[in-house]
Amino acid sequence: MRARLYRLNWVDVVLNTFRIVIIVAVIVGAFNTITSGKYTGDQWVSLIMSGLAQGSIYALIALGYTLVYGILLMINFAHGEVFMAGAYTAYFLATYSARKGWLESQPLLTILSWILLAALVSMGVAVLLERVAYRPLRGAPRLVPLITAIGASFFLQYTFKGLYGSAFRTYPEVAALKGSVEMGGAQIPVVQIFVFLAAVVLMVGLYWIVEKTKRGKAMRAVSENKEVARLMGIDIDKVIVFTFMLGGALAGAAGVINGLYRPQGVNFFMGFFPGIKAFTAAVLGGIGNVPGAFLGGILLGVIESLGPNLVLDGLGIPAANQLKDVIAFTMLVLVLIFRPQGILGERLAEKRA
Amino acid sequence: MSDNILEVKQLVKRFGGLVAVDHLDYELPRGSICSIIGPNGAGKTSFFNCLTGFYSIDEGDVIFDVYSLKGLEPFQVTRLGIARTFQNIRLFGNMTAIENIMVGQEPHLHSSWIGTILGTPGTRREEQMVEEEARRLLRFVGLRGKGDMLAKNLPYGDQRRLEIGRALASKPKLLLLDEPTAGMNPAETLQTTQFIQRLRDELGITILLIEHDMKVVMGISEKVTVLDYGKKLAEGTPEEIQNDPRVIEAYLGRGAAQMMAEAA
């Protein structure tokens, strides 16, 4: 005699229903918008382009999450603040150099100097963070460093509020990046192209470092297996510090690039939302995966840019652009539910018992 | 109802390309003590994990009593009457020893959170009984007086015992022990062996254990099964297994087996 215990897993049922509702809403919304013909092709192109630009900034920040996660398996929740530190500090150099006229005479060099400064500051903050807040907690239960990171995030925000004040600042205008070029009938601002290209260059540079240099190889070895790497004579601490430096430098650079793209809103709080969105991007691409972070960033930028007009508008939601951030956060939750391993990540192995 | 409490049919568990358990057939007679041995990575723990719902079963089936265990979650398996311990002890470290055992009685509890908040008589009675039972079990596994210590602060041997106590608290019909004497000294090992024997003799619990210590295995098992690369290599009484050249070979490599054969 034999009996079977069948059990319909109700959580699966709920989640799948949820998934279907979302998919239907997206399809209906997009269909309505497109058939209504409210937006022209040019408008879509320029939405996509601005999504690409914004996305490449997310991507640069996301790299920091991914690098640290790859090695320490921890979410550096304060990474958004690392970005803010560089962006905010470089703002002062930016206004100074604009006032001195250097920006007019030597735009490229001047912007490079901003990026350099921002990268250095962010790097310093990231390294300090690692040394003070994370290193003593290696090996603690997973949630402990996360709580520390949340604490550090607020600490950094309000430290910079104290240092630089709480006013909203604006990056100077860069004449060289004004204007736009025509692409497929749409006018694409030069600055968007610049942002995208700059991000690609930095990304390729990072890829080269991780894949080809000795340090990068050590990093990959540590992320494969710390114990084995240690036995091979790799100094784990050094590798970790180097990882934070790389992530910090990219975040700082992203800070300046962000300032060029969206000059307003330089403030102590400016890192928080980009930080969470970049984390979303990192998970979306597959956390721990370098090309994944880039892909995820771009994808998130585009979705966030298209979403309100394409989907929400079509669903009859007024003032859909207010809900841009809702789209990003919804993406975050959806990815965490349905594909925590991300696009390029592999399925996580079954837990060992 | 058959005489076998557990019947495993053509069980397969894969991890990517690796086949951890490979078309395994296994029968466990009711009321027996049986052992599984095998070199490191042979798939013994994976086998346990498949039985207890920790790993999903890729192919084949497991019948416990009359129930198929395929697709069940660990807590359902436990509620059917299979309890287990872990190879690397997994207690609730920041709970006291007695609380660990109280949690272990989970499959037999009925009180709900609403009843708890309202303080219904049934809930109170149950709580009292759970506590008494836990005290009794503590004594039973030899931890009397250590009940208020946090589990993580107990010495190693006590932790192993507490884990068995926690498993017993669910009043299992079948107890799966994953290397219960690992890390114990000879005296402790002997005690544990006797203890296991008595669990069966006096409580009638069927016991299946994974063990590396041959003395333990040979001393108490009625049937020994050797796994290698997820497959059943040999099965029989302890004497049969001890003299099986294939087993020696699996453990020590081919050359060693030949040497032993030549020496014999």
Place this chain on the structure above:
Amino acid sequence: MHENRTLDWRPLLRAGLLAGIVPLYTAAIGMVEVFNAREVVQGLLTLGEMLVIFPSLVVGYLVALGLRRSGSNPLVTLASALIAGFIAALPVTLLVLINAAIPLRGMFVSVTPKLIEILLFEQEQMLTGLALLIGALTLAGGLGGLAAFIPDRFRRALIVSLVVVILSGLLSEFIKQILQQFISRSLLKQIVKGKSLTSQAAAAIFVVTYLVSLFWSTKGQDVKSWYAGLPAAQQRQSRRVWRGILGIFLLLLPWIMGPYLSEVIDNVGLYVIMGLGLNIAVGWAGLLDLGYVTNFAVGAYITGVLISTGPLGIGARLGIDPLNFWMIIPIAILAAMFTGFVFALPVLRMRGDYLAIATLGFGEIIRLLALSDWLKPYIGGAQGILFISKPDLPGLAELLPLADWAPGFVELAQKKGVLSGLLKLLFYGEFSGPQELYYVILAGALLVLFVALRLNNSRTGRQWMAMREDEDAASAVGIDITLTKVLAFTVSAASGGLAGAIFASKVGTIFPNSFSLLVSINVLSLIIIGGMGSIPGIVVGALALIGLPELLREFSEFRLLLYGALLVVMMLVRPEGLWPSPVIRREMAAVEEESEEPPPTDKGTPETPQALHSLWEPTD
């Protein structure tokens, strides 16, 4: 062992510079200047100056203590302390000098002329000022060093009484608020002047606490053992008396404290309610929920919509009579529980850290939706919901013809004073101000406390904790992880809803911006800093994290900075929190009662067959 006579420079430099970072940092972020507005002891010491000087004192003390322990020569020890104090002065000196050369204010907004003035002790001449600054810090180092030479007992008393003086100095405004209801103005002026303690009051407090703590350190053990020696019945009775006193104190609290402080206590109470709720998810079940504000918002908005008399209330929109506050409470709780349940579903399968981020996402989604024009017709968008009524009850005066029976009583209730406020509340039943609302909050907090205590020590509580400790092992003992998680989120949400309902009715108007991530972070911080999973820890945490910053408005500017720093420091040095949860003793009592049985055998030999068989007696 030979005496160490030489100075060891490297550790001194490190310690000194580490201590020097504190004045530099606090000056650069503006803390020194803001805190300078608060005098601790009148005309003697401001909080800002303390930030500059104290690190030197501490580093001098620590350096000297370390050297004394390792058996160094007293002179070397003292010199080291002085040097450490001196080194600690260097970073901030450098700040002053650099600022003199290149004004830093364009970038570092807090480096104001006022700050420099404070750092230079109000000296006109920079050099004299600097000399004073360096001199003061060096001296402080030396003083700290001297403290290391005081015998243990006296030193502890000294530290305790210093801390008490500083604390009472900080809280002097609060002390004043309380005292002014009881003592005459002229006497009050002798104790507190402006916002600080007078020097004679500070001295008196110092002497008294010094003597008390000295007495306690010598005789405290005796008192404790005397108490332990009392018969159990007497102990129980004295505990009952204490509880009674505490009860009366809690009942009279708002009238002792006055309206302003009652407001503070109300806020603390609301956070205690939320803390106890979130603790179920975070402290017991181990689910790091960063979106707790969702439940608070749902409770508040439900309340707003259902009892507002404004245009968004159901009265205006549907023509139904607005509900009354007491009916709202269960509705708000159930609504929050439902939200908790719904938001639990998507995160059930997530790993701990992803769960934290996802819940944070939920909180933000809710806030953004509340802000949006889309939902504006229903919940008011950025303008929020107005005209939310306060709770009221039929008072005695309405129920009974009191005015006829005892006009004197009614008159008394109109007067000012500790008891008349309470009487007025009893007679008219209007919870109009913070002092009256306190009772609603107290009742809510007690209710939640009761539920939390019941659950803590129960099957459900143990399921949560087992899940927190090890999910796999928990499911191996038969716990349905899915249900247990959902239940934790659902029950935890309930008190968020309760707090939200009370909050909405208390403030009368709610905006989306009252429901930002910061609420979640506040609640989380107070749980973690108080002691995760610990019920008394939550009360302590709420008092320290919510109460203190409201009492000291200077602090509130740096509130999140301090929370952040505290979270990090706590995780690094004391992850169990200020007041960790006690271990519940279940076995010892029972073992003592049956002490005629043989003592525990350490051998682990299975015991008598009776014990074995008793195991299998049916339990139900």
